[in-house]
Amino acid sequence: MLALAVILLLGGLAFLIGRWRGAALAPAGGRIGAVHSRPVYHGAYVALLALAPALLVLAAWGLFGGAVIDERVLSALPTDARPLTPLDSGAFMNEVHGLANGDFAAAFNPDTARAVPIYQQMRREGDLATLLLAVALLLAGGLWAISQLKPAFRARNRVEAAVWLALLLASIVAILTTFGILLSLVFESLRFFELVPLSDFLFGLKWSPQTALRADQVGASGAFGALPLFWGTIFIGAIIAMLVAIPLGLMAAIYLTQYARPRVRRVLKPVLELLAGIPTVVYGFFAALTVAPAVRQLGVALGYADASAESALAAGLVMGVMIIPFVSSMADDALMAVPDAVRDGSYAMGATRSETVRMVLVPAALPGIVGGVLLAISRAIGETMIVVMAAGMAARLTLNPFDSVTTVTTQIVALLTGDQEFDSAKTLSAFALGLVLFVITFLLNIYALRVVKTYREAYE
Amino acid sequence: MNAINFPANQPPDRISASIVPKMTARNIDVFYGAKQAIRNVSIDFSREHVTAFIGPSGCGKSTILRCFNRMNDTIEGARVTGEIRLDGVDITSPALDVVQLRARVGMVFQKPNPFPKSIYENIAYGPRIHGLAASRADLDGVVESALRRAGLWDEVKDRLKDSGTTLSGGQQQRLCIARAIAVDPEVILMDEPCSALDPVATAKIEELIDDLRGRYAIVIVTHNMQQAARVSQRTAFFHNGAMVEYGETSMIFTNPVQARTKDYITGRYG
Ligand SMILES: Nc1ncnc2c1ncn2[C@@H]1O[C@H](COP(=O)(O)OP(=O)(O)OP(=O)(O)O)[C@@H](O)[C@H]1O
Ligand SMILES: [Mg+2]
Numbered sequence: 001m002l003a004l005a006v007i008l009l010l011g012g013l014a015f016l017i018g019r020w021r022g023a024a025l026a027p028a029g030g031r032i033g034a035v036h037s038r039p040v041y042h043g044a045y046v047a048l049l050a051l052a053p054a055l056l057v058l059a060a061w062g063l064f065g066g067a068v069i070d071e072r073v074l075s076a077l078p079t080d081a082r083p084l085t086p087l088d089s090g091a092f093m094n095e096v097h098g099l100a101n102g103d104f105a106a107a108f109n110p111d112t113a114r115a116v117p118i119y120q121q122m123r124r125e126g127d128l129a130t131l132l133l134a135v136a137l138l139l140a141g142g143l144w145a146i147s148q149l150k151p152a153f154r155a156r157n158r159v160e161a162a163v164w165l166a167l168l169l170a171s172i173v174a175i176l177t178t179f180g181i182l183l184s185l186v187f188e189s190l191r192f193f194e195l196v197p198l199s200d201f202l203f204g205l206k207w208s209p210q211t212a213l214r215a216d217q218v219g220a221s222g223a224f225g226a227l228p229l230f231w232g233t234i235f236i237g238a239i240i241a242m243l244v245a246i247p248l249g250l251m252a253a254i255y256l257t258q259y260a261r262p263r264v265r266r267v268l269k270p271v272l273e274l275l276a277g278i279p280t281v282v283y284g285f286f287a288a289l290t291v292a293p294a295v296r297q298l299g300v301a302l303g304y305a306d307a308s309a310e311s312a313l314a315a316g317l318v319m320g321v322m323i324i325p326f327v328s329s330m331a332d333d334a335l336m337a338v339p340d341a342v343r344d345g346s347y348a349m350g351a352t353r354s355e356t357v358r359m360v361l362v363p364a365a366l367p368g369i370v371g372g373v374l375l376a377i378s379r380a381i382g383e384t385m386i387v388v389m390a391a392g393m394a395a396r397l398t399l400n401p402f403d404s405v406t407t408v409t410t411q412i413v414a415l416l417t418g419d420q421e422f423d424s425a426k427t428l429s430a431f432a433l434g435l436v437l438f439v440i441t442f443l444l445n446i447y448a449l450r451v452v453k454t455y456r457e458a459y460e
Numbered sequence: 461m462n463a464i465n466f467p468a469n470q471p472p473d474r475i476s477a478s479i480v481p482k483m484t485a486r487n488i489d490v491f492y493g494a495k496q497a498i499r500n501v502s503i504d505f506s507r508e509h510v511t512a513f514i515g516p517s518g519c520g521k522s523t524i525l526r527c528f529n530r531m532n533d534t535i536e537g538a539r540v541t542g543e544i545r546l547d548g549v550d551i552t553s554p555a556l557d558v559v560q561l562r563a564r565v566g567m568v569f570q571k572p573n574p575f576p577k578s579i580y581e582n583i584a585y586g587p588r589i590h591g592l593a594a595s596r597a598d599l600d601g602v603v604e605s606a607l608r609r610a611g612l613w614d615e616v617k618d619r620l621k622d623s624g625t626t627l628s629g630g631q632q633q634r635l636c637i638a639r640a641i642a643v644d645p646e647v648i649l650m651d652e653p654c655s656a657l658d659p660v661a662t663a664k665i666e667e668l669i670d671d672l673r674g675r676y677a678i679v680i681v682t683h684n685m686q687q688a689a690r691v692s693q694r695t696a697f698f699h700n701g702a703m704v705e706y707g708e709t710s711m712i713f714t715n716p717v718q719a720r721t722k723d724y725i726t727g728r729y730g
Binding site for chain 2: 261262339341342344345346347348349350351352355359360363364
């Protein structure tokens with residue numbers, strides 16, 4: 001911490017010196033172009049060259065220094081005091097760290113007490129050496145940078161290039177993380193497919209992931225036919241929810257874009273979009289506590305005595321409501337993209353507002369609306385909280401909305417909560433489900449974004 | 461015959477006693493919010509003549525044009541006062557049904573604005589919403605005759621199912637004219653119909669306008685002085701929301717009464 005403060009302070013100093021040197025290159029009020037870059041850029045350039053290597057050294061020490069010290073502490077101990085296995089070494093060094101930091105009052109393992117002074121000394125030396133190295137690099141970098149400063153020196157371009165590089169690195173981190181997650185999904189899924197054939201998984205009708213915990217256990221061989229889960233996901237997310245969200249979302253968008261006065265629109269549009277900000281868990285318990293019982297009663301009243309407390313309908317209805325702002329804001333964009341001239345053309349033909357909406361605007365905006373609906377579906381099938389709380393656990397292929405069904409996301413949650421051995425087929429199947437979900441939403445998104453994009457271009 | 465020039469802001473006389481005006485406007489004021497865009501304009505026009513509206517940008521040509529089919533109703537904050545009659549019947553009353561008015565007074569816009577539908581559906585749109593065709597065969601006939609009158613039939617008869625937006629700009633504009641005449645209106649308002657077109661397409665439209673004269677009362681807004689001279693028989697010059705001068709096109713262009721008109725048509729205006 002102290003080292004970082006020292007380095008940053010010196011870096012600040014480097015900036016000031018660079019700026020001062022840069023300013024000294026030209027007399028004040030000189031004409032533009034006499035010096036290529038303004039003094040700030042000289043300062044920033046010097047600070048950059050001074051700070052970058054020094055900070056790298058500090059970061060490297062922070063990341064790997066601990067491991068290096070531990071290694072050397074262990075090898076510095078007399079052989080009889082060393083822990084035997086790597087696992088023991090870990091525990092041993094943890095105790096050393098605790099003692100050294102004063103977290104532990106006394107040593108549990110007497111050998112650790114011997115290691116503490118060695119550790120403390122190495123830590124001190126290591127920290128000091130790092131700081132000295134960093135300062136040396138800082139001076140070297142800074143001085144070299146200062147030596148380069150000339151009126152013609154392109155400090156501005158170099159600083160801009162550095163900014164570009166930093167931003168590029170930041171976005172690469174985000175992309176690499178996504179890739180890493182995807183890779184781990186793929187690898188764990190491959191392990192799963194060694195245990196369960198892909199076709200059984202994709203097309204099997206029976207989902208019952210209980211595997212035997214002990215070899216002598218009977219009756220729990222595990223079945224991993226995920227088709228009922230896929231059906232449940234589609235039934236809730238792509239059918240019931242969309243039956244709610246598409247008409248309501250579309251009508252809301254039509255009202256907001258074509259009927260509402262500007263003042264009303266300014267108020268209502270953000271309010272509608274607020275719906276999207278409600279945490280899904282709130283929708284979830286609303287679905288479970290309010291909607292599901294009502295749906296069950298409705299089912300019973302309709303003569304379906306077996307209507308369950310958890311149902312596809314309850315989860316789908318609430319999910320549909322959750323998706324409304326999504327659909328309506330996409331439809332809103334699509335309708336707004338239709339040029340006013342087209343709408344005026346319809347009015348000038350003597351068409352009424354609703355004729356114009358029905359016969360011209362919606363058909364014209366249809367590609368954009370369809371794209372929005374596809375994006376909404378991809379959100380709905382990845383949605384977890386509502387279905388976990390209101391859809392149920394029963395994996396079944398049913399068309400009855402009063403039945404409880406289960407979805408991919410619900411099952412992933414169920415599979416990974418509770419104690420599990422990591423490499424059982426049961427646990428690994430969650431990765432396979434996750435992969436399927438990822439692939440489907442990924443393809444849906446790509447396709448939907450393409451549709452929306454070509455649609456936008458059509459009106460530009 | 462002498463130029464018939466009316467002093468600004470006075471009801472124009474019959475340009476020729478035998479001609480009955482199709483539309484008459486008296487003392488029209490238009491406001492956008494608090495801003496007045498049209499000041500006390502009175503004008504008549506008839507089927508026999510094409511009427512051109514000229515004047516510098518922002519003088520209110522589009523605004524006054526939109527009064528005749530009540531398109532100003534669609535503009536938030538626009539307010540029109542005065543009296544406008546179509547065949548002697550007042551059309552400014554809020555009780556008047558704009559659907560019927562707009563079936564009788566068609567409009568063609570500055571930028572071609574075909575609907576993103578097939579060529580056929582573009583033309584069939586008006587007849588459909590106004591219930592003008594009893595059968596599919598009827599509708600086919602209406603579509604064909606509108607396209608023929610717009611001089612577009614031969615170019616598109618084999619591709620009626622293609623989207624109207626696949627046509628060239630000039631064809632699109634003629635499609636819009638065909639769309640307007642498919643409901644057989646009495647008046648056609650054109651707001652700079654050629655400003656987005658090249659000279660060849662423009663010439664076609666001008667020819668078309670000439671063909672349509674006599675059947676429809678045509679009002680055309682244009683920035684192009686030669687165009688006004690070519691296609692119109694009557695010209696109104698607007699400036700700053702007021703109608704400065706209205707009369708026979710030939711006289712307006714050769715011998716205007718008002719100094720401001722003269723400055724404008726000789727290009728001396730700003
Ligand atoms: N929707 C509107 N809201 C407010 N003011 C408007 C609106 N439309 C036009 N105006 C104003 O009314 C005046 C007349 O505009 P109008 O469009 O009728 O002019 P124009 O003669 O058609 O011009 P141009 O030749 O450039 O098309 C202008 O000052 C314009 O700024
Ligand atoms: Mg205009």
